[in-house]
Each structure stands twice: as structure tokens, then as C-alpha cells.
Amino acid sequence: MTKKPIKPSLQEVVEAEGHLIDSHIMEQIFDAVVQHNGRFEVQHFHIGKTNADPSRLRLRVEAPVREDLDKMLSTLLGLGCTPVDASDAVFSRVERDKCAPEDFYSTTNHRTLVRKGGEWLVVENQRMDALVVWADGKPWARRLRDIKAGDEVVVGMRGIRVIPESKERDRLSFAFMSNGISSERQVETAVRQTAAMVRQAKENGLKVVVVAGPVVVHTGGAKPLAALIRKGFVNALLAGNALGVHDSEAAIIGTSLGVRLSDGRLAEHGHRNHMRAINAIYHAGSIRGAVAQGKLKKGILYECVVNNVPFVLAGSLRDDGPLPDTITDMNEAQDAYAEQIRGAGLVLCLGSMLHSIATGNMLPGWVKTVCVDINPAVATKLSDRGTGQALGVVTDVGMFLELLEKNLQEAK
């Protein structure tokens, strides 16, 4: 069978700049072209001579049909390739609230610039799965549900430049990792590196945000996490109802899911203990009220309250209670999470698939993330967000927290 000739119009010349080789971006660019039934020709390639020096690539790509070329360009854009004849970004007016033009540009979590009036401008509030809106003289990443009639949003792929993070250049954070996920035997190294990242974030005046699931309490991690909060290593805590419930149960009754934390034995009628804890918080009106009334005297949330560390408890369909502090409107809960991660330099995701992935989706790619989970799939999912800044640690979260607290304590 003879191959159809490729029409000359179905081609584009793109350019990319950055740590293209050691971040493996180059091979991803070539793969993307081939995957979309295309062909490429390297017109120019300059290799960065030092570890600070970026490489530069100019590539002509072509595809047999328009659909393939569009999909290819969209993938290439996410890998940092910009069409050479970049004109200004095209903006289109939104007709109805929450309804975007069909060809709207959907953001990645990488730093993004759009061109307007010949000038490249950095998109504010970068996050993935958002639109780019022009407001107050700047481009902003904004969620679909926040789009209003009359907004000007970017459509198509012209005049957009994406700058992917470079993975291996950040030697401090990821030097010991070959694939971004550490196994059990590397845990002590992972703890040391995490402690270094906590200290670095603090030194740079950036927030350390902890995302935690109830397994932190079940595995004995509440004590070291509470200590980290008390000692000022945590700037915000993001969790769900369950963390609040089991932390209160542990603090008020001394059990977690009915299991005595002192000796690991099942307490008599222990299954009702988490309900008794929820009841106690209801009597006090809120977590804060329970602290004020002396009902809650220790634990993760107690330390948050007394040290003025903001916490957000997001609701879910499986919640008991929920606690009066739990935000059951999911849009509101997402907003509250987004508010707390603003200004974050490091996010520690500890034993909660739901909240870790939810937080990961809100973060710009350059914020460092450490995900600790016993299930490698969760750590992989988070570090696969197309960022070089995520580190997965496959281990028991209680043990990890104990080691982390010890490490940060020793270094003080």
C-alpha cells in the first residue's frame, strides 16, 4: 500500500529550551511526535555545556492529518515546545458563566506564559486543568466553575509557552532517587532528604503544608506529627473528617478505631469510641471549642489550635458525624485547601490517597511534594503528575513521622 503524501500545510516548527537531556524531555518530545503518527526533523540542537546551561532545540514536525497535528502540538506544548512563528495568544469571550468556548486551552501544572501585545506574561495562580483568563492586566489560571460571562479566555494553542520542571538538576532533593519512588530500605535516606527540604522551605520563607489521613493516627504517627506542629515545622494541615475523628478519639479516649494506643489491644466496646469523640466535639461546638473547654488536651488538632496553624477538614461520603469543623460542600473544601497551599514550598502527603491526589492536582509543578504511602501505586500516581518535584516514599507513615521528627529535632 502506498502512503499518502503529507500535505505541506500540516507541519509546524517548534522550539524548546531547558535541561532537555538530563530531564529526559528530549526523548519525550520525539516519542510524542511518533505517537501521533508524525515525523520530525531536528533543524538545530545546542547542548548546554555546563549544568546550569540550558540546551536548545528547533524541530520541524509534521503529521498526516490536522487532528494528529493538533494533538501532537498540544502534547509538545506541555513538554515546553513553542511554535516558532508564535503570534499572540488568541482570547475568546465567554458567553455564559461556567461555559467555555469549545477550543479553550486547558492548563498543565507547569509554569506557563502567554503572549499578548508581543510580550510574554507569566500566568498567575498556576495549576492544572484550568483555563487562562485575562483579568487586571494579567493572565490567570482559573477553574471552569469560576469562569464568568464576559471573561476573555485563551483558546487554541498559539502564543502559549510552557516551561516543564527539570528533574535531576535539583540535586538536593532527589539525588538519591533513580525513579522518584524510594523503597522500604531507603527510608532513612528519604527521611533525611525530607528533613533537608523542610529546613530549606523554612529558610526560603515558604510554607510547609501537611496533608494527612487517619492512618497517621492508627500507626502512632499522631505524636510525632503533633510535635512537628508544636515546634513550628508545619504551616497548615489539610485532611478529611476521619483524621479529625480519630485524632480526637486518640486524644480524648486513648484509642484509635477502638484500639488502645498504649498496648495495641482492642478496648471494650471500643467500636463506639470514635462516635463518643465526635459527640464530645459536638458538645463543645467545634474543635477549637473543645480545646477552649479543656476537653481536647493533646493531639494533632490540639497543636494546630494552640499554635495557630490553620487546618482544613474536607468531608466525604463515608464520613461519620461529620465533625462540626468538617466542610461538607466540596467546592468550599477545595477552595479552603487552595487557600492554604498558596505560598507552599513543600507539601508532605501522608497516608491519604484521596487528599494527597486532590492536593497534588491543585499545586503548581514546581512545589516540592513528598508522598508517604504503604501502597506504591499512590506514591507513583502523585509523582506521575508530570512534575520532577514529587518524591514517593513507600513505607509505614507512623514510622516515617517518628524518624522525621527525630531528625528535625536533632538538627535544631
Ligand SMILES: NC(=O)c1ccc[n+]([C@@H]2O[C@H](COP(=O)([O-])OP(=O)(O)OC[C@H]3O[C@@H](n4cnc5c(N)ncnc54)[C@H](O)[C@@H]3O)[C@@H](O)[C@H]2O)c1
Ligand atoms: N469515620 C469516618 O468519618 C471516616 C473513616 C475513614 C475515612 N473517612 C473519610 O474517607 C475519605 C478517605 O479516607 P482516607 O484518606 O483514609 O482513605 P484513602 O483510601 O484515600 O487513603 C488511605 C491511604 O493510606 C494508605 N495506608 C494504609 N496504611 C498505611 C500505612 N501503615 N502507612 C502509610 N500509608 C498507609 C493507603 O495505601 C491509602 O493510600 C476521607 O475523606 C476520610 O476523611 C471517614
